[in-house]
Amino acid sequence: MPELRQDYATKEWVIIATERAKRPHDFLKGRPEPTPLPSYDPKCPFCPGNEYMTPPETFAIRDGTLPDASGWLVRVVPNKFPALIPNGRPRRSRSGLYLRMEGIGHHEVVIESPEHDKTLALLSQSQVEGVAKAYRSRYQALNANPANELVLIFRNQGEKAGTSLIHPHSQIVATPIVPVPIRRVLYEAERHYDAMGRCVFCDILEHELDCGERIVCENQHFVAFVPYAARVPFEVHILPRYHQASFGEFPDEQISDFAAILKLVLCKLYFGLKNPDYNFAIITAPHYSQGDPHFHWHLKILPRLTTTAGFEIGSGMYINVSLPEENAKFLRECEVPQE
Amino acid sequence: MPELRQDYATKEWVIIATERAKRPHDFLKGRPEPTPLPSYDPKCPFCPGNEYMTPPETFAIRDGTLPDASGWLVRVVPNKFPALIPNGRPRRSRSGLYLRMEGIGHHEVVIESPEHDKTLALLSQSQVEGVAKAYRSRYQALNANPANELVLIFRNQGEKAGTSLIHPHSQIVATPIVPVPIRRVLYEAERHYDAMGRCVFCDILEHELDCGERIVCENQHFVAFVPYAARVPFEVHILPRYHQASFGEFPDEQISDFAAILKLVLCKLYFGLKNPDYNFAIITAPHYSQGDPHFHWHLKILPRLTTTAGFEIGSGMYINVSLPEENAKFLRECEVPQE
Numbered sequence: 079m080p081e082l083r084q085d086y087a088t089k090e091w092v093i094i095a096t097e098r099a100k101r102p103h104d105f106l107k108g109r110p111e112p113t114p115l116p117s118y119d120p121k122c123p124f125c126p127g128n129e130y131m132t133p134p135e136t137f138a139i140r141d142g143t144l145p146d147a148s149g150w151l152v153r154v155v156p157n158k159f160p161a162l163i164p165n166g167r168p169r170r171s172r173s174g175l176y177l178r179m180e181g182i183g184h185h186e187v188v189i190e191s192p193e194h195d196k197t198l199a200l201l202s203q204s205q206v207e208g209v210a211k212a213y214r215s216r217y218q219a220l221n222a223n224p225a226n227e228l229v230l231i232f233r234n235q236g237e238k239a240g241t242s243l244i245h246p247h248s249q250i251v252a253t254p255i256v257p258v259p260i261r262r263v264l265y266e267a268e269r270h271y272d273a274m275g276r277c278v279f280c281d282i283l284e285h286e287l288d289c290g291e292r293i294v295c296e297n298q299h300f301v302a303f304v305p306y307a308a309r310v311p312f313e314v315h316i317l318p319r320y321h322q323a324s325f326g327e328f329p330d331e332q333i334s335d336f337a338a339i340l341k342l343v344l345c346k347l348y349f350g351l352k353n354p355d356y357n358f359a360i361i362t363a364p365h366y367s368q369g370d371p372h373f374h375w376h377l378k379i380l381p382r383l384t385t386t387a388g389f390e391i392g393s394g395m396y397i398n399v400s401l402p403e404e405n406a407k408f409l410r411e412c413e414v415p416q417e
Numbered sequence: 418m419p420e421l422r423q424d425y426a427t428k429e430w431v432i433i434a435t436e437r438a439k440r441p442h443d444f445l446k447g448r449p450e451p452t453p454l455p456s457y458d459p460k461c462p463f464c465p466g467n468e469y470m471t472p473p474e475t476f477a478i479r480d481g482t483l484p485d486a487s488g489w490l491v492r493v494v495p496n497k498f499p500a501l502i503p504n505g506r507p508r509r510s511r512s513g514l515y516l517r518m519e520g521i522g523h524h525e526v527v528i529e530s531p532e533h534d535k536t537l538a539l540l541s542q543s544q545v546e547g548v549a550k551a552y553r554s555r556y557q558a559l560n561a562n563p564a565n566e567l568v569l570i571f572r573n574q575g576e577k578a579g580t581s582l583i584h585p586h587s588q589i590v591a592t593p594i595v596p597v598p599i600r601r602v603l604y605e606a607e608r609h610y611d612a613m614g615r616c617v618f619c620d621i622l623e624h625e626l627d628c629g630e631r632i633v634c635e636n637q638h639f640v641a642f643v644p645y646a647a648r649v650p651f652e653v654h655i656l657p658r659y660h661q662a663s664f665g666e667f668p669d670e671q672i673s674d675f676a677a678i679l680k681l682v683l684c685k686l687y688f689g690l691k692n693p694d695y696n697f698a699i700i701t702a703p704h705y706s707q708g709d710p711h712f713h714w715h716l717k718i719l720p721r722l723t724t725t726a727g728f729e730i731g732s733g734m735y736i737n738v739s740l741p742e743e744n745a746k747f748l749r750e751c752e753v754p755q756e
Contacts, residue, residue: 080500080519080520081520084516090597090598091518091594091597093592095499095501095520098499098500159434159436161432161436161437162432163418173645174628175621175624176425176646177422178420180418180421181418181421181432181434181435228732230728232726234727238724239726239727240724240726240727251728253732255421257732257733258601258734259429259733260733262597262601281514285514288513307515357726358727359727359730359731361731384579386579387578388571388697389588391696392696392717393592393596394597395597397500
């Protein structure tokens, strides 16, 4: 019997299609072993020596080298083909019946490593910590500007996930509005807080830790689990264990735990499912909701093992062809090589 | 300068990324000419002679032949691997903190033609009318059951759009709940009606017909246009010209106009953009909102020329790398061979 499950935070229903359900190993069928890439590509704008090919950097981890020179570990630069550009505060205007505004905001690229061929999962713990520091530093800088209502950090791994450049990188977009679907999550979280006096994500976390069957891994400050109403196979959410509305509140001493859990989950996907394409995004409180008692930032990883089709596009509702509990068990038990 | 545009019906903002904008012809680069397929595949469950490979049909257009025998023009059958199954009304229950319900509903497949190789765009006008009749007949039957809160008709063309079977077909899913994103559209439409006393889609249609620059084609009963805040390149909406909340209200005498405009838009995509993968879905009033003065059914076609990535997945907001007005002009001027 198929089943519908409601996401406790967003109130969205997801169909868990047991009649067409795939076992974790079914997703491995026909998937090739990951193939090595060259560790340097002279034409790649993100490779060392090609710093002149990008706009001037906004952040870097360097050992005494000059900005925009070689000799960095992590580097953040404005996107050369930005979706939004910085230029004060956007003005709204009418176009006939419709509302429009200038495309003001920021669009940056986090170059995660000087090495062309290393995906984020395979970087060293200290390198992933460098990436986490870049995320936090740029988040804080962009979020300080009130024209940036939301700062979204995300990553596209592989062609099916929409990436065009191989060199490991993530992106940060600061938008001049709060997107409607994010507003909805905030609104539902606020309703829950009104009723229960608790953060809905804190409640979910407590429940998941109690019941344990969807937990993937955890450390002192973070927990990773497959959500009860996962939208796609092997969806994983990473949440700070203690309430934090915004990614900006994330203190120094938690960086290494954040890097460790992110690396571990990505490694479990890489080794367990043979390097699947995936997207991840950090969903955090908007500029005007920093410190909210009812929101809780989280990182959502959505592997692209299946294709969203007309049903999802038409209804906005998902059909998941796998069981969240089975996916979690598979990932929990998946061992990864030690560094 | 990039631009944000607000969808007048859903209130969602879309980024029109002019800095990375592609001209209509850019989407054609490297696309192969469509290749012919065999017109019959003895292993295909949807090919004539293989009717025994599907569950018994729920609808067919036949010229005196027996149900589930060969000799049909259009055939509707339950999906062999259904996402939802019919079994009365679903019961809700708790699973710890969470709400779940039985996966009750319907999942049917509309086999659009006996020919294995003909995509919907290339079927004859009378064959597309047959498909439209199948949609309407099954919509009316499924919608009559109050356990089916929403009936969604959709089509996946090509691998990128999530189809696994080549034989031309569409699908119908009846869900026991109204998906949250559809509720939101209804809610915004209701707010507009409260304020203006008019259907927001009627207002959009009137405005689009007045200004003309986003119109793709029109006939007596239907209009096709690229929406002002199109989410993806070459998105096209088809609306009945006069107010109709539900696909079920769609009268007999409009079937040929509906088939004609759907065929024409799909042909423009097929010939103009070399058979792109696409999804379409018919968004219609839920069971309990039939005849609503504020909703207006529409068919949305979303070509899969680009890949939604972490930004869209994280924020629910879209970045469109093309200009809706340019896309509309390209499609409007694209000539298609006459039957």
